Amino acid sequence: MSCSEFDIIARYFNRQSTIRKDVLLGIGDDCALLIPSLKQYLAISTDTLVSGTHFLPDIDPADLGYKSLAVNLSDLAAMGADPAWVSLALTLPEVNEPWLASFSESLFGLLDYYGMQLIGGDTTKGPLSLTLTINGWVPIDKQLTRSGAKAGHWIYVTGWPGDSAAGLAILQGKLEVADQDQRNYLVKRHLRPQPRILMGQGMRQLATAAIDISDGLLPDLGHILKASGCGARIHLDRLVFSSALTDNCSREQAIRWALTGGEDYELCFTVPEDNRGALDTALSGLGIPYNCIGQITANGGLQLLDGNQVVEFEGSGYDHFSE
Amino acid sequence: MSCSEFDIIARYFNRQSTIRKDVLLGIGDDCALLIPSLKQYLAISTDTLVSGTHFLPDIDPADLGYKSLAVNLSDLAAMGADPAWVSLALTLPEVNEPWLASFSESLFGLLDYYGMQLIGGDTTKGPLSLTLTINGWVPIDKQLTRSGAKAGHWIYVTGWPGDSAAGLAILQGKLEVADQDQRNYLVKRHLRPQPRILMGQGMRQLATAAIDISDGLLPDLGHILKASGCGARIHLDRLVFSSALTDNCSREQAIRWALTGGEDYELCFTVPEDNRGALDTALSGLGIPYNCIGQITANGGLQLLDGNQVVEFEGSGYDHFSE
Structure with a gap:
């Protein structure tokens, strides 16, 4: 031909x-x-x-x-x-x-x-x-960059992080999911991520910094912290997972996938206290959850807490050339 | 590392x-x-x-x-x-x-x-x-598209078409050039084509259609003819070649490379009779030749003439997927 x-x-x-x-x-x-x-x-x-x-x-x-x-x-x-x-x-x-x-x-x-x-x-x-x-x-001047986060601003994540990495694990034969609906849901979350366009538009002028999660929540939040010159405290117990994810892997695995799995294409963003009410008005009708998972701190570095425990975490997100 | x-x-x-x-x-x-x-x-x-x-x-x-x-x-x-x-x-x-x-x-x-x-x-x-x-x-409204050529407009080509294909042939070991300066010139014409930015800017409002020669003069002129709904008559004896090209291959080879060799990144463009004087004023100081090689015709098709002889030409320009 x-x-x-x-x-x-x-x-x-x-x-x-x-x-x-x-x-x-x-x-x-x-x-x-x-x-x-x-x-x-x-x-x-x-x-x-x-x-x-x-x-x-x-x-x-x-x-x-x-x-x-x-x-x-x-x-x-x-x-x-x-x-x-x-x-x-x-x-x-x-x-x-x-x-x-x-x-x-x-x-x-x-x-x-x-x-x-x-x-x-x-x-x-x-x-x-x-x-x-x-x-x-x-x-003009309503763009969401990575550099506007300040100490005290709240850190949010949209949707259900970790799903995409679980979907990839299914496709690679590394995760067994017996329930066909849950299997299809997780695979679809990997193959057909929904870009959060409406949420991005809704948080204009309300969020002070935003990034999409392509490499993993930790490295992508790290880009905001670096660009904004600040640190963050993240509460792992505030991460919200899909039931398809939590039904089919350990809590540790779900957290690991959310933090470093990548390809979720959710948004991670920061909001000052004064804008939280307006944020709820703007985003609550869009049908996608958004959860406050922590707060920006003045000191550099990223602190992970599980309940009151400080957690050490090994590993980082996806980088094409790192060994 | x-x-x-x-x-x-x-x-x-x-x-x-x-x-x-x-x-x-x-x-x-x-x-x-x-x-x-x-x-x-x-x-x-x-x-x-x-x-x-x-x-x-x-x-x-x-x-x-x-x-x-x-x-x-x-x-x-x-x-x-x-x-x-x-x-x-x-x-x-x-x-x-x-x-x-x-x-x-x-x-x-x-x-x-x-x-x-x-x-x-x-x-x-x-x-x-x-x-x-x-x-x-x-x-605004000074852009050079492919669709403005009309019967009677003159067809021009900048620079020295065919050089790039000769330079590629040298790199592939298919063409021997004894003179080192000529060899370097032809190879450079292939590896370091000079984009004709100044000429494009100079012919705004004067040329009625323009295209850059990436696939070869014939197929690229063909895009102008198709977009403009007209034909053309090209005089092969009006093609201007570099001496490095004519010193190292037959006239037939030089013509073939100019017509279908591709990657010359010269401009092919059309100019109405009334704009030819202004074109000379705009382009003559730029140090690159531009030669009138033919004329747009009302009837479709591309006629090649060598002197008064109509020439049949086989072959077309580069297409990644044609067999």
């Missing part, structure tokens, strides 16, 4: 299901042309997923299409941004049309859900990998 | 040699934040380079750092855009610090030359490849 680079783009990626008013020129020229928004900053983030490093080589292409965009959306969520456009660089070992059909169908499903437009990219031959560069808009 | 993903970014990529006023937040948060320009469109383009497909695995990292940015700049040039920012997604099989130092030194050299800022990206482990997403500004 002969299918050129241009055929691939025309058949699978040059669909215009969502047409945005700020896209003057999309796929098909040397550059895309976008119309700036006067009262907003442009937020840009890039994520690469490599076969064998970020996903299993036999991943369902529909899951890959979803996840590659979801992890990028998660960065916009952590900035409090509204999703706008994305560029897709897709490197493929061969042209597999059913694979491409399934991948692009799933990708466009999520693009359309968020009113986003695919504006360009590149299609090349080589070992399977994807790089997406996502663009979004943030109202 | 232990060197984490964050160490790599901090040591080699978080330099701020150029600080742009439109960059509110660069490397180091969930997203970069950019300040839109009111009277300009944002131009975005993405290019991926894969080891073994786009460059030889033993390429000098300094050449790779240069070329990965230059091919992206070439897309901005073809749109008439002013370079602004770039995101770099770098996938590496291992951490090789001398390699990274050389790569990033070269990349930042070209970034600084164009007053650009690296705003983010991703560093991952896997088979060597790079994806750059470049951003530039174009004054």
